Amino acid sequence: MTDQPLPDTLCALAxxxxxxxxxxxxxxxLINAGLGxxxxxxxxxxxxxxxxxxxxxxxxxxxxxxAAPGGATFSxxxxxxxxxxxxxxxxGNFAGAAPERQLQILxxxxxxxxxxxxxxxxxxxxxxxxxxxxxxxLTGAFLFPLFAHWEWGGGWLASLGVNFGLGAGFVDAAGAxxxxxxxxxxxxxxxxxxxxxxxxxxxxxxxxxxxxxHGPFVLFGCLLALVGWLAWNAAGAIxxxxxxxxxLALTALNTLLAAAGALMATxxxxxxxxxxPDASLCANGWMAGLxxxxxxxxxxxxxxxxxIGAIAGVFTPLLVxxxxxxxxxxxxxxxxxxxxxxxxxxxxxxxxxxxxxGQFLAQLVGIAAVLGLFLPLIYGLFTVLNRFVAFRVDPxxxxxxxxxxxxxxxxxxxxxxHRDDSYR
Amino acid sequence: xxxxxxLVMPTGFLIAVAALVLFPDPARRGVFVVxxxxxxxxxxxxxxxxxxxxxxxx
Numbered sequence: 001m002t003d004q005p006l007p008d009t010l011c012a013l014a015x016x017x018x019x020x021x022x023x024x025x026x027x028x029x030l031i032n033a034g035l036g037x038x039x040x041x042x043x044x045x046x047x048x049x050x051x052x053x054x055x056x057x058x059x060x061x062x063x064x065x066x067a068a069p070g071g072a073t074f075s076x077x078x079x080x081x082x083x084x085x086x087x088x089x090x091x092g093n094f095a096g097a098a099p100e101r102q103l104q105i106l107x108x109x110x111x112x113x114x115x116x117x118x119x120x121x122x123x124x125x126x127x128x129x130x131x132x133x134x135x136x137x138l139t140g141a142f143l144f145p146l147f148a149h150w151e152w153g154g155g156w157l158a159s160l161g162v163n164f165g166l167g168a169g170f171v172d173a174a175g176a177x178x179x180x181x182x183x184x185x186x187x188x189x190x191x192x193x194x195x196x197x198x199x200x201x202x203x204x205x206x207x208x209x210x211x212x213x214h215g216p217f218v219l220f221g222c223l224l225a226l227v228g229w230l231a232w233n234a235a236g237a238i239x240x241x242x243x244x245x246x247x248l249a250l251t252a253l254n255t256l257l258a259a260a261g262a263l264m265a266t267x268x269x270x271x272x273x274x275x276x277p278d279a280s281l282c283a284n285g286w287m288a289g290l291x292x293x294x295x296x297x298x299x300x301x302x303x304x305x306x307x308i309g310a311i312a313g314v315f316t317p318l319l320v321x322x323x324x325x326x327x328x329x330x331x332x333x334x335x336x337x338x339x340x341x342x343x344x345x346x347x348x349x350x351x352x353x354x355x356x357x358g359q360f361l362a363q364l365v366g367i368a369a370v371l372g373l374f375l376p377l378i379y380g381l382f383t384v385l386n387r388f389v390a391f392r393v394d395p396x397x398x399x400x401x402x403x404x405x406x407x408x409x410x411x412x413x414x415x416x417x418h419r420d421d422s423y424r
Numbered sequence: 425x426x427x428x429x430x431l432v433m434p435t436g437f438l439i440a441v442a443a444l445v446l447f448p449d450p451a452r453r454g455v456f457v458v459x460x461x462x463x464x465x466x467x468x469x470x471x472x473x474x475x476x477x478x479x480x481x482x
Contacts, residue, residue, distance in 0.1 A: 077445045164444050192426075192475045201477060328476050358450065364457050365440055372437030372464040376430040 006100045010238055010245065014103050017235040021110050024228025025052065025117060027221040031283060032121035034217030035333045039401025040125045041213065042411035047120055047129050051136040055116040056109050058140030064091050067108055067145035069153045079163045081156045085149040104239050108148055110232075111179050112140045118183030119190040121333035123391070125197050125210075126398055127190060129406050131391040138381055139186065147178040147374065152240055157369065160362045167359030170366035171350060173243075174229075174236030176295030176343040181370045182378070184340020187331065189379040194392045196330030198399075207324050210332065212280050219279065222286045229290045230255050237298035247298065254297040255290065258309030262289025265313025273317065281317040284334035288312040288342035295346030299354040308349040312342050344371065426474030432467030436460040 006014070029048035033041050059067075068087025073080045087093065094102060116136035123132065150157040151172050161169035172178065201207050212218055230252050237243035237251045266285025270278040289309035296308055319337045323329040329336065344367055351363025382391075397405035404410055440460030447453040 079445070160444070166444075327472055329472075361450070361454055361457060364454075364461060365444065368437050368440035368457065368460050368464060371468070372433045372435075372440070372460070375468070376433050379430055 004242070005098060006238065006242065008099070011099045011103060013245070013248075014235045014238045015106075017231040017238075018103065018106050018110065020231035021107075021228050021235060022113075023224050024232055025110070025114050027223070027225030027228055028114065028117050028121070028287075030217045030221030030224065031287070032117065032124060032333050034214040034221060035121065035212045035280060035283075036124035037210065037401070038213040038412055038415065039403055039410060041403065042409070043129060043402035043406050044120075044124060045411075046407065047132050048117055050129065051116040051120055051132055052113040054133050055112045055136040055140035058137045059109055059112040059145065060091055061089070062141040063112065063145035064105060064108070065089060065145075066142065067148040067153055069149075071149065071153075080159070082154055082159065083150070083156060084146065085153050085155075100239065103235075104152070107235060107239055108145075108152075111148070111175050112144045114175075115139050115144045115179050115183045115186070118180070118335050118339045119186040122187030122331045122335040123190045123194055124332040125402060126194055126392050128389075128391065128393050129402075131386075131389050134385055134389040135186070135190070135382065138385060139182075143182060143186070143374070143378060143381070144178060147182060147370070150369070151178060151366065157362075157366050160365060161358070165358055166362035166365070167354070167356035168362075170362045171241070171299065171354065171359070172295055172347060172366065173241050173298045174233045174294035176291060176346040176350075177366055177370050180291045180294060180339040180343035181347070181367075182374055184336050184338070184343055185370070185375045186378050186382070187335040188329075188340060188375070189382045190391065191329055191331050191336065192379070193382055193386050196328065197332070198395065200330045201328050207328070207330075215279050218283045222283050225287065225290060226256075226259060229259070229293065233293055233297045236294070241298055243298055250302070251298045253302055254300060254305035255293040257302055257306040258293035258297065258312070259286055259289040261306040261309030262286060262292070262313030262316070265310040266317050267313075269314055269317050273321075278317070280334070281320060284320060284338045285313040285316045287334075287338040288316040288345075291339055291342035292346035292349065295343065296350035296353065299350050301353075304349075304353045308346065308353070311349075312345055315341065315345070426471050429467045429470030429472070429474055432470065433464045436463030436465075436467060439463060 033044040065087045066085045068085040071086030072084050073082040120132050149155045157170035160166040233255045234248045234251050263286045266282050267277045270281050292308050292312045320334050351360035440457045443453050443456030
């Protein structure tokens with residue numbers, strides 16, 4: 001890592017990569033729609049577009065102020081603690097910024113859209129469109145920018161190396177913390193506040209299985225996400241770590257290996273647990289592998305990336321099952337596990353395997369900030385928001401399906417939807 | 425229960441941050457950061473337990 005400005009060739013390469021990065025968002029939107037029920041598919045995809053738009057606008061108007069370098073600093077024990085950014089409203093300084101900074105802002109604009117989509121998937125089949133949009137505004141204007149400033153805008157987490165000798169400070173090249181861990185914890189807060197889908201957890205017996213309505217959507221979404229992630233991780237390595245061109249192939253290779261290791265591990269685990277591989281859980285495992293690569297693809301060797309992905313692939317199906325059967329957490333898309341737990345594991349593993357004295361401790365402090373500060377903050381803000389914009393659809397809307405209730409038309413108007421015994 | 429767990433979690437974060445300022449020694453600093461994370465995990469477990477449907481029943 002160096003403080004020198006990026007050469008023009010690397011800026012051009014990063015710009016090209018960022019053009020491909022939205023494929024990760026497209027992939028996630030397809031996964032969210034496919035893992036939900038058929039009567040909520042159109043609402044899921046329209047919501048994805050709305051959340052993308054609103055989150056980007058909220059970030060452009062207000063969030064970019066908090067995410068920018070500089071801003072407010074206070075001193076503790078003689079060390080500066082920069083905790084919030086100080087940019088210009090509505091990106092007023094964008095045209096005058098250096099090309100590298102412009103690309104960083106573009107990276108953050110795309111990232112904020114991805115953060116908004118993660119909890120949207122977890123609230124599938126009962127989270128109202130208005131609530132999803134309100135959550136995206138809050139995320140884009142405040143939650144994501146605050147953490148993005150801490151880790152990318154010269155904030156206190158980025159300065160842990162300079163101030164306390166902890167390696168290179170908290171390192172997260174492609175947003176495992178600011179995008180995925182925060183998105184996953186937002187998903188947990190949404191699920192807690194909205195509650196489970198009707199009849200998901202009957203008073204007696206096991207949880208009701210509500211399988212994905214469109215497996216090909218989900219699995220094609222995984223493939224699209226891979227392309228987006230390859231671009232995202234490489235662009236992040238250039239923009240936030242100032243990686244040399246020679247390191248980009250390794251970053252891409254590690255991304256592939258983490259995803260491949262995770263998928264194979266999930267496939268084996270589900271084969272052993274259920275007798276056959278489970279397609280939905282394999283998709284969750286694949287995504288968890290990609291998420292772990294966001295933290296560590298630019299920092300570890302190929303063997304380590306494969307190992308880190310494989311561990312993610314092992315715990316993903318087990319944690320999804322634990323949350324559903326033991327903890328009564330209804331997360332239709334597995335977002336809490338794939339993005340939340342996957343992101344935290346990736347950050348931990350990056351500290352475990354990355355070179356540099358004190359790097360592991362810096363990563364632990366970053367994890368403590370995400371988990372200990374952001375989860376209660378997110379939960380508190382969402383609880384207040386729920387008082388003004390009700391998160392959960394009314395029972396009649398849930399019975400009809402989100403498409404008919406919120407959009408007035410279904411995603412598959414020529415299909416005959418079978419009677420749902422759970423609503424007798 | 426659920427609010428108690430969520431209120432414990434920032435305490436763990438503050439312990440982790442305080443360790444950076446109070447302890448120059450890497451070993452003690454590391455121990456306190458880990459203690460902060462353990463406290464966060466306890467808070468999370470309490471919050472999860474508090475949100476389970478059984479916990480809401482009388």
